[in-house]
Amino acid sequence: MSSPLLTAQQIVKSFGGLTAVANVSVHFDQNELIGLIGPNGAGKTTLFNLLTGVTPVTSGAISLYTDQGVQSLNGKKPAEIAQAGISRTFQNIRLFKELTVLDNVRIAMTNHYREGFFTSIFRTPKFYRTEADMTTAAQKLLAIFDLTGVADQPAKNLPYGIQRRLEIVRALATKPKLLFLDEPAAGMNPEETADLTRLIRQIQHDFHITIVLIEHDMSLVMNVVERLYVLEHGALLAEGTPSKIQQNPAVIKAYLGGEA
Amino acid sequence: MKANLKYNAAWLGVMVLGFVVIDACEFLGIINSFIENMLVTIGINIILATGLNLIIGFSGQFSLGHAGFMAIGAYATGIITQTLVTPIGFYLSVVVGIGIAIIAALIVGIPTLRLRGDYLAIATMGAAEIIRILINNLKITNGAAGLFNIPPLVTWATVYVFMCITTIVTVNFIHSRSGRAVMSVREDEIAAESMGINTTRWKLAAFVFGASTAAIGGSLHAAYIQTIAPGDFNIMASIAILIIVVLGGVGSITGTFIAAIVLGTLDTVLQNFGTLRMIIYSLALILIMIFKPSGLLGTWEFSFKPLGSRQRKEQSVHE
Amino acid sequence: MKTWQKMTIRIAALSIAAVAMAGCSTAKNNGSQGNNPGKTVKIGVNMELSGSAAGYGQQQKQGIQLAVNKINRSGGIKVGKSKKKIQLVIRDNKTSNTTAASVAAQLVNNDKVVAVVGPAATNAGTASIPNMTKAAVPSVSPSATDPDYTLQKNGDVQKYIFRACFQNNFQGSSAAKFMTNTLKAKRVAVLTDNSSDYGTGLTKAFKKTYTGTVASSQTFQEGDKDFNAILTALKHKKIDAIYAPGYYSELGLIIKQARQAGINVPIVGSDGMADAKLTKIAGKASANNVYYTTPFSTKSGDTNAIAASFLKDFKAKYHTTAPTFSALAYDSVYMVKAAIENEGSANSVKITDGLAKLKNFKGVTGTITMNQHHNPEKSMIVEQLTKGEVQRTYNVK
């Protein structure tokens, strides 16, 4: 067992009278690749939103394990959580559409390259240095993911598949320790999905980070993840390796049995 | 680095050239005090509208309270230069105006910037009206009668230099890490938050920045026109600045310049039409908006950088 | 690498250039002072013809046009030996101070007028002063009432700035005296138009002079239509009278609503009320026990032949009783005429001298002598309305 990176204990989220996430406990370890599956409306995205602070938890504890020790993420804003090392993509792509690909990536680096206010408005040499460093780093990242050619294009002009890839690159630019991917293969054809599979493996390997992905495409999930959580009706149904999950009767029932 | 130098030198050249041309015209008598008045009004409007464009066009926050911050700058100058009748007094008053405007922008912005779209617009409008009503009832501001006989410490040249400086500073702000963070808030607040951008902080930064440039505009207005009254800073004044921003193109500083010049000239030319002037003005406004819905320039920005490479770029966009 | 230094140099260079050039532009001087007339005597009108003060501005425009028509019909102004017709250049300042400054500059520089009538409001007027002074062209405002309008900051008179109306201090204190001496009011409520210098200035002057008790001091804004809340609050205060300086559009409503609410104490106002519309808005039945200070009265015609002919001509041309603003504007034009004829020249500087020396000028609004502060000295009267008609007039000393 490797050391834990993030744990969530008995987290609950209710919207009015409706419980969207009930008593879910999960743990994500260092450099692990985890899948999160479940039928539509099972609360997968809600769980992501809770863990990234987009929506606050009703109860329960979320902790992040860093070099400085354990840090509670309860009540933290999304920006603080992102700065603590958690990044994500979105189910319905949320790029900065009017801005260029390069700027999308540079924005994600905002917190890693400090420029003082006066440095930037008076264009001191330090400003140009920082800008150049930042741009080089962003271009390097774009090159890794084969996006150099479109660096100066507005994000909205990119084809769908490339937009998905850019979103992942942008998330990586924040230098996360933990990356949440919300349905990265949605709307992709099998060929693109295969590319994505390779990409995800490569990221985990090259960047040494933990990746959690929500996915409906079972071929992708079963292919890449090391461990799986299954959610149903906001509650945790099962946990284990892909092969174990595939044999879990409760999971089979939830997926195949429908009402039965 | 060399490219930057060339690029900056080009802009410097444009600014100096503009100055020399105006000065020559002034010297030769082509520009009399009537034209000068128009130019100064345009210059002040550029300062005001550039700041508002930063708030509306770049941070995506719809503020309708710009005249309130302008009033703060104007009254700071009006009051301070009553006793300190020197250029130093004027510059001091500008600094004081900016300081108070920043404080006011923080007081207004921290609670209201959570609101979205038109709700924010109406809240900022309310805040600006509150500022104006306070000025209208205070003793130090001489109430509704306003201040006049403000010493003329500002010439067109001062306004020109201030216009250049605020524009440089605003454009530099936009083309920096801060500016990109601000724009990401406009594009998608939730995504920006998830990328570690403290959206509240950056929204506030843009708002405060815009407010301080408005204060500068107000100071220049007070010292040039030499008369200020609370009525000068009502809702209609905020709307007049908004019109410049939208007409030029939300998110285009070049557009703001063009729109301020076009509207300023139009307004002056229409002075010859007597009572018809406002009818023609409003018709022009409606027609421009209908035929150019995203403003005269949209989000297009003039730049020396792509002059050589623009054609290549356009091709790739059309592919 | 060197961009920081360059930036600094850039700003420094600009600033130095600015200072140097600014020196140049102030140094230049045009030989002869002021504007001279051509074939005609050009008089500019810098007036609020749109925007919030448009109603008053348009009344003044009517007065000006009436005066000019009349002068031109009788051949024009005698300049030296010949007679020259007046050419009016009317420009709208949108009730905006910035525009008023621009209009002033256009009138004096491009249109080359020799005198300007307007603006109506003090602030628009003060915004025009720098441009008028620079061009050495006089302006006569029919209705800028702030006491300091014609003064510089150090208390010296603004050389080129004149007015045809009373200044607030005089009118406000006269109202106070009238209320103490004639109405015997010991406790009053004050209701001020708080949207311009006019109402606030009058209230300030009134309070300074008035020796009784001010039981309540409330304000309203131009354009307000509902005063019931203020009046209901006043109703149970023991007051002998109400002092309400403002314009007829709001005062008419105040009178109407006060009388409907059962407040029947005297309501005293200022010359902004001296308009036949007041009665129309308030209703004949309500316009009772109403007084206002004014230089001009629709009854003026009984004693003043000039006023009588003005009233007749105005009625013939515009089919309505002449309001005070039109009368003041009418006088402004004739004041310029008198100045030109006295000096025998229509040079703008000469007109300025003529205006400053104006003495016993017989106008619609009384016999005017310009004092050292460019304020017209003329007698103030108080009119009393009963059932909407001017019932009697009082002279205030």
Add this chain to the structure above:
Amino acid sequence: MQTIGQQLINGLSLGSIYALLALGYTMVYGIIKLINFAHGDIYMLGAFWGYFVINKLHFNFLFAMLSAMLFCALVGVIIEYFAYRPLRKSPRITALITAIGVSFLLENGMTYFFTANTRNFPQAIQTVTYHLGGIQISNIQLLILGTACLLMLLLELIIKRTKMGKAMRAVSVDPEAAQLVGININHTISFTFALGSAMAGAAGVLIGLYYNSIDPLMGMTPGIKAFVAAVIGGIGSVPGASLGGFLIGLLETAVQAVGLSAYKDAVVYFVLIVILLVLPAGIFGKKTKEKV
């Protein structure tokens, strides 16, 4: 006690005018998300229409009001057709500027053709004041309150019960989906403008009768106040607009009653900001949470 009762009447009469105006804002905003800046000026047009038909054509009051409603409805539809419809797909801020342009045009056009002078509105109904236990109320105040309530009720019925009302609600929620189920969006939006403008027309004539003074700029201040009322009530909500209108009327009255008349508007705006901070979508507004 009497004073409080009297002030309540004052506040309600003032509020009913704001409420009638706020309805127009709220309906238009609800359906095309446009702050129809020209709405206050349509109310001015209604007042002028009433002025002319009573003076020149000797209409009685009821006819004057009904014809003013019809006239304003027509003006509203025409403005929408020429000025707003071409911009339906454009950024909303563009449409807002156009609306401001239309507002300027109406104000200055009326100033140009009919002068800026204040006119006294013909008193088509004689004012009769009733005394009820020390509280005064005039027949015109009663008429305003009654008409306002009647029109609001009627509007609520139209929106909730009629086919057009259902179409309006559908378009305001999702115009594209509404189009798919066969709703004619253009007709629905025109109808909304007609309805909202008719309310403004009625308010114009009522105001004319009540205050007896009309001028081309009379729509500016009440227009902005009514918009504030609509926002306080929750823009898009008809009961919200009515509530907001009465709330502002009462608030203004209360501030003046305690002697702070100079800060009347400041207090209104302050309350607006506070309400928005507590309820970001106004009192009856639906809070929309963005789906992530």
